[in-house]
Amino acid sequence: MAIEIRVSRGTDGVTLSILNGTSGGAIGPEPAVVVGPIVIDQSGTDPATGPANGGGGPGTNPPPGPGGGPGINPPPGPGGGGPGINPPPGPGGGGPGTNPPPGPGGSAFGSGLVVIGPIVITGAGGGAAPNFIPSTFPLKHQEMAYWCWVAVTEAVKEYFSPSTKLTQCEVATAVLTATKQIGANTNCCTDSAACNVPATLQDALGVTHNLHCAIRGPLTWEDIKTQLGGTPRKPICVRIEWDDHAGGHFIAIYGYREFTSGIRQVLVADPLFPEGTAAYVLYEDILNFYDQFGYWSDTFLVTP
């Protein structure tokens, strides 16, 4: 893929834009690309009124995110460890990083030379592996009364890693052990009653290395479309808080429809549904009237 780098200088400084050289649009999901350093010779032009101490580039340099994690490994107990759920490490890529410090040779504007880089470009979709092909979103009915978080986590893991077949009890064991809600020797597959407890989806998705970030509140309609329609397409995990502030529930949004009339619907997978059941809910009502009693309190964005 050709990459076009545009450098423009305005009254507020130098702007660096990195574009798809073919389409002129945003960078798509490609393996990491290193560009630079780029040297801009300003000799013979008016000095810029940039920062006196200079610095490096304007910081469009997310470093590669962490590679695929080591899988779900419950800490070893005294007897030598739990069942050890080890999905294979991801093939690399990862979430967006943060801006690194200025590149080497950064110099003050007005010295005649501006050095930018090196620039490391990761995929705009958050670092999906080049050969990632999302499977269908396989949310199943929660197997225990308080296991909505288990069912959602299991579905997200299987969506991004179709070859990883985890049972709900395996997910529960790993998460509850990691959060110390159960003892290290407790196995939810043989003692499910001890494991029938609520948990946080932030913890659960963190254990499976599928949590990109947790956001307080709902997503806008445009953000929903971006998550579901982006590359890769990602389900949206939602916490519903019940109106009496006593209890919450986790569901997933895995589709949407938008009509010319302005009607907007989200496609909901609720782990309380039996298998083979789904719901379309008006976007306006999933915000504060889900199941006649709940509001969208938190969002969990996920990553492969």
Added chain:
Amino acid sequence: MPLERPSAPSQAAAAFNKDLPNFLAGPLFPSGGGIVSAVSLSPQPALPTISDLTGAGATLDHDPQEVFVLGMQDIHDGKDLSAATPAGWRFFAGSAPGKVVIGYASQRPPNGDYRLTALTFGAAPFLVLQQSLALDSLSPLQNNNNRYSLRFLRVPGLNVEAFWLFAGANAPDLFVPSPAGADQLQSQLAGQQWYDSSALLSILQTLTADRIKYPAPYGS
């Protein structure tokens, strides 16, 4: 005595009928226009069409049930089942397996008019409809002069739902957990087909005492 199945307010039924096509498979969306964009990460259960739901001359909406919601906090505060608040109506449409939907019509802002807020489709609605229709054969209703009127109770914080056979002042109300039997997630509600008010409340109080220890950001 047969189970009384109340009619929904005409505005609720009208909203269901008017808005339902916009939740179905199309291609006709009378008030929705056309679809601008649609995405699904997964093959979804088949959405019926209007003709699927009205085959053999069936009316579009049937078996309306008023939905009542009881908050876990109310149970924790010592309130009884009379604290459940009405939250709208649910309607069934269709009658064949895989071709039944449940729509929820409630009064919503900005002007309090009824609108269809959600539609459940796929495998479950047919099963729920079957359970609802079978309520007439419930043993307490046989050879009994008590009058029962059908409602639907939800206790979201506990993941409990039940058909509510409301008797008023004449007799204890009866509750039939949904789903029933082995499909019921709360084991305390899986052992019997029905519970009276005091038995259900006792179970809900026990469940609440346990569940309420997990505030936000926990979920169940």
